[in-house]
Amino acid sequence: MAVKKGRVHQKGLSFVSNSIFLTVVLLLFQIALWAGFYQLVTQTLDDFPAMVVRIVVAVLKVSMIGYIILRCPHNAYQISWLILLVIAPGFALMMYVIIRLVPGTAHLTKQVYDRKINTDLHLVDSEMARRDLAMMDRRYVGLFQYLAADGRYPSYYADDLTYYDNGGAALEAMFADLDQAKSFIFMEYFIVSEGQILDYLLEILKKKIDEGVEVRLMYDGLCGLRLPSGFAERCNDLGIMCCAFSPIRPVISSYQNNRDHRKITVIDGKIAYTGGFNLADEYANLIDRFGHWKDAGVRITGHGVQSLTGMFLQMWGVAADWQTDAYARYMKIDALPVPSKSIIAPYADAPENHRDTAADVYCQILDLAEDYVHIMTPYLILDERLRKSLEFAAERGIDVTLLLPHIPDKKIVFLIARSYYPELLASGIKIYEYTPGFVHSKVFVSDDCVATVGSVNLDFRSLFLHFENSVLAYDKSFARRVEADFDQTLEESERIYLKTYSAFPWYKRAFGRLMRVFGPLM
Numbered sequence: 001m002a003v004k005k006g007r008v009h010q011k012g013l014s015f016v017s018n019s020i021f022l023t024v025v026l027l028l029f030q031i032a033l034w035a036g037f038y039q040l041v042t043q044t045l046d047d048f049p050a051m052v053v054r055i056v057v058a059v060l061k062v063s064m065i066g067y068i069i070l071r072c073p074h075n076a077y078q079i080s081w082l083i084l085l086v087i088a089p090g091f092a093l094m095m096y097v098i099i100r101l102v103p104g105t106a107h108l109t110k111q112v113y114d115r116k117i118n119t120d121l122h123l124v125d126s127e128m129a130r131r132d133l134a135m136m137d138r139r140y141v142g143l144f145q146y147l148a149a150d151g152r153y154p155s156y157y158a159d160d161l162t163y164y165d166n167g168g169a170a171l172e173a174m175f176a177d178l179d180q181a182k183s184f185i186f187m188e189y190f191i192v193s194e195g196q197i198l199d200y201l202l203e204i205l206k207k208k209i210d211e212g213v214e215v216r217l218m219y220d221g222l223c224g225l226r227l228p229s230g231f232a233e234r235c236n237d238l239g240i241m242c243c244a245f246s247p248i249r250p251v252i253s254s255y256q257n258n259r260d261h262r263k264i265t266v267i268d269g270k271i272a273y274t275g276g277f278n279l280a281d282e283y284a285n286l287i288d289r290f291g292h293w294k295d296a297g298v299r300i301t302g303h304g305v306q307s308l309t310g311m312f313l314q315m316w317g318v319a320a321d322w323q324t325d326a327y328a329r330y331m332k333i334d335a336l337p338v339p340s341k342s343i344i345a346p347y348a349d350a351p352e353n354h355r356d357t358a359a360d361v362y363c364q365i366l367d368l369a370e371d372y373v374h375i376m377t378p379y380l381i382l383d384e385r386l387r388k389s390l391e392f393a394a395e396r397g398i399d400v401t402l403l404l405p406h407i408p409d410k411k412i413v414f415l416i417a418r419s420y421y422p423e424l425l426a427s428g429i430k431i432y433e434y435t436p437g438f439v440h441s442k443v444f445v446s447d448d449c450v451a452t453v454g455s456v457n458l459d460f461r462s463l464f465l466h467f468e469n470s471v472l473a474y475d476k477s478f479a480r481r482v483e484a485d486f487d488q489t490l491e492e493s494e495r496i497y498l499k500t501y502s503a504f505p506w507y508k509r510a511f512g513r514l515m516r517v518f519g520p521l522m
Helices: 011-017 019-044 047-071 075-087 089-101 104-120 127-136 138-151 167-178 196-210 231-238 305-319 327-331 357-368 384-395 411-419 421-426 460-465 476-491 498-503 506-516
Strands: 160-164 184-189 214-220 241-245 264-267 271-275 292-294 297-301 343-349 372-376 399-405 430-434 437-439 443-446 450-454 468-474 493-496
Touching: 104 305, 104 327, 127 138, 127 343, 138 343, 138 357, 138 468, 160 167, 160 476, 167 196, 167 264, 167 271, 167 297, 184 305, 196 214, 196 231, 214 305, 231 241, 241 305, 264 305, 271 305, 271 450, 271 468, 297 305, 297 450, 297 468, 305 327, 305 343, 343 357, 357 384, 357 443, 357 450, 357 460, 357 468, 372 476, 384 399, 384 421, 399 437, 399 476, 411 506, 421 430, 421 498, 430 437, 443 476, 450 476, 476 493, 493 498
Parallel strands: 184 214, 214 241, 292 437, 372 399, 399 430
Antiparallel strands: 160 297, 184 264, 264 271, 271 297, 343 468, 372 443, 430 493, 443 450, 450 468
16 A cells, blocks of 8 residues: 655634534534524513423422433433533533433434344354363353343354554455455445555455455445535445435434444455554544544454344444345355364444443453553543442552543643542552553453453543444463553553653643543533
8 A cells, every 4th residue: 555644733713613623513512502592482482481481490400300210220320410400500410411312313223223123143152162261261251141131242262363553554454355356345434534545455455346346335424524515425435335324414312412433344254354544644644633543443354243243234234225135145144163272352332232242341441450450541430339430450469551632632632631640649550641642542451361352442432422343352372462562552652640640731730630520521
């Protein structure tokens, strides 16, 4: 892949064109209209109608408080909403109605779940793999069993498991595999952006289409704001079946609070990629956005690919309104599994699904550790359960080390992450910041034997509000490769002590602590 490195200097333009910025502007504009309408009504109506309006609003506020207390599953989420309600009651009420009460999220998740029932019929769980795992290390059998319960995320023997310690290497290997595709290519990414990566990808995909390969490309609707108008139509003209998941629309709905943050490529049902990297130049360090971009990825082969194929088809079915019973065509398993010492379970998570799968996996790794748990994450907004799991592991003598960015991509979120440092450090957790730039890897590795690599950040939005995916692997060779990457990255990082934190400007520490109250809403 012949590419040239560039540098981004137009920070102002980049900020204004940022999809999150545009979404926030849209959100605030519509809320301002609603607030203005409310003020107009209460000021122009006679005393009695105005009083009725105020009584109705008061009843709604009380109802909102009751609903939050009874229905919100996470304490941190409850507290954030209740504080916002006290500070800005009208704003909080409108936001809550839009985000939580409009039935978009539940409907969206149900659509995905309905298709998951169909794809799950074609997944083949390997109890033999878990029996072999029990012979190697009984600690993790229950975790794999939990994922496999009800046929959700089966256990598999992995034919081959490859770890990539940077996004450029993962993309280069993925492009080489795409070039060898014979039957179909499925790609699902949170971000697809114009640049050298996308140009090279489209060149490969067009070539494969000319060879008769079926190609489907899906990106999250939020990132659609970063793409040129008519991008999906351009892809379809090339023969690529392309669509956006939950496009951003002028009218706000709770759909728009739950994004498809997954990163999945499936090739012929035999090879799959996932990790932290998206389809944009910064992930291969072809442009400089926040210093050096540190990312990670994983390539799997064998029967475990079927789980990632199913995940893609579930989301595609919703995004493209694809009605089919042809799942077997893409998820067929021909051969019996070949036993190995590598056991994997690709898994996913979704909002409003009554399970916190990603958080459960992270907490269980912390609870089962006997020596160490090393973590790379770009964001740190913790609920009470995860914070306690981290602290308890450290307090019982486990080496718990967090590796985070030193150069942030979102400054408020960065300051919130730092606000956790004093209590985490006090419990014995080691914290490092990657001084060359931005850590985007989403990695847990423990005890030289188990690791998870995927799209799941250590923040509330990723763990509880987005559609996510990852791969849990019990594989000593794989875990050692992940750990070697962690150790190497640590050498380029600055260790944070309490005195280091105390040296940060006081107003940044205060602001981070203040905004932490609203962290679950970000």
